[in-house]
Amino acid sequence: MAAAAKHKEALVHTAMRLFRQQGYAATGLQQILTESGAPKGSLYHYFPGGKEQLAEAAVRLASELIGQMLSKHAARCSTVAEFVAAYCATMAGWMEESGFRSGCPVATTLLETTPHSPQLTQAGNDAFDHWAAIIAGVFADGGASAAEARTKANNLVASMEGALLLARVRQNSQPITDVAASCR
Numbered sequence: 001m002a003a004a005a006k007h008k009e010a011l012v013h014t015a016m017r018l019f020r021q022q023g024y025a026a027t028g029l030q031q032i033l034t035e036s037g038a039p040k041g042s043l044y045h046y047f048p049g050g051k052e053q054l055a056e057a058a059v060r061l062a063s064e065l066i067g068q069m070l071s072k073h074a075a076r077c078s079t080v081a082e083f084v085a086a087y088c089a090t091m092a093g094w095m096e097e098s099g100f101r102s103g104c105p106v107a108t109t110l111l112e113t114t115p116h117s118p119q120l121t122q123a124g125n126d127a128f129d130h131w132a133a134i135i136a137g138v139f140a141d142g143g144a145s146a147a148e149a150r151t152k153a154n155n156l157v158a159s160m161e162g163a164l165l166l167a168r169v170r171q172n173s174q175p176i177t178d179v180a181a182s183c184r
Contacts, residue, residue, distance in 0.1 A: 007038035008046045016058035020105035024112040062105035063127030070134040080142040088180035092173035
C-alpha cells in the first residue's frame with residue numbers, strides 16, 4: 001500500500017476509534033493526526049472538507065465493519081435466535097474489550113452532528129439501513145414477512161444502540177445480554 005493511502009486509512013481508523021470513545025466534539029484534528037501518525041498535508045489532501053468529511057468517512061467505515069460482522073453471523077447461524085445471540089455476544093465482547101470506554105462509532109458521532117450535518121446524517125442513515133437490511137434477511141429467512149422482517153430488524157438495531165449506551169454507563173454488558181434474551 002502506498003504511504004499516502006496508508007495515511008488515509010490510518011486517519012479514518014483513528015478518527016473512528018476516537019469518535020466512538022470521546023465523541024465528535026471532544027476529538028480534535030491534531031489528536032487524530034498525532035495518533036494516526038499521518039502528516040497534516042494528508043488530512044487536507046484526502047479530506048478537504050476537514051473534520052466533517054473525515055467523520056463521514058469514519059461513519060462509513062464503521063458501517064462497513066459492522067455490516068461485515070453481521071453478514072458473517074447471518075451466513076453462519078441457522079436460526080434467528082442463534083444470530084441474535086452471536087450479534088449480542090460480539091457487541092458485548094467489544095464493549096468489554098474497551099473497558100466500556102467505546103460506544104457505537106456511528107451513534108456516538110451522529111448524536112453530536114445530526115441534523116446539522118447533512119453529509120453525516122446521510123452516512124448515518126446509510127449505516128443503519130445497511131445493518132437493518134442484513135438483519136431483515138435473517139428474520140425473513142426465519143419466516144417473517146418482508147415488512148415484519150424490516151420492522152424487527154429496525155427494532156433490533158434500536159435495541160442494540162440503547163443497550164450499548166446502557167452498557168457503557170453501567171460498565172457491564174448485561175443490557176446487551178438482555179437484548180439477546182428478549183429475542184428468544
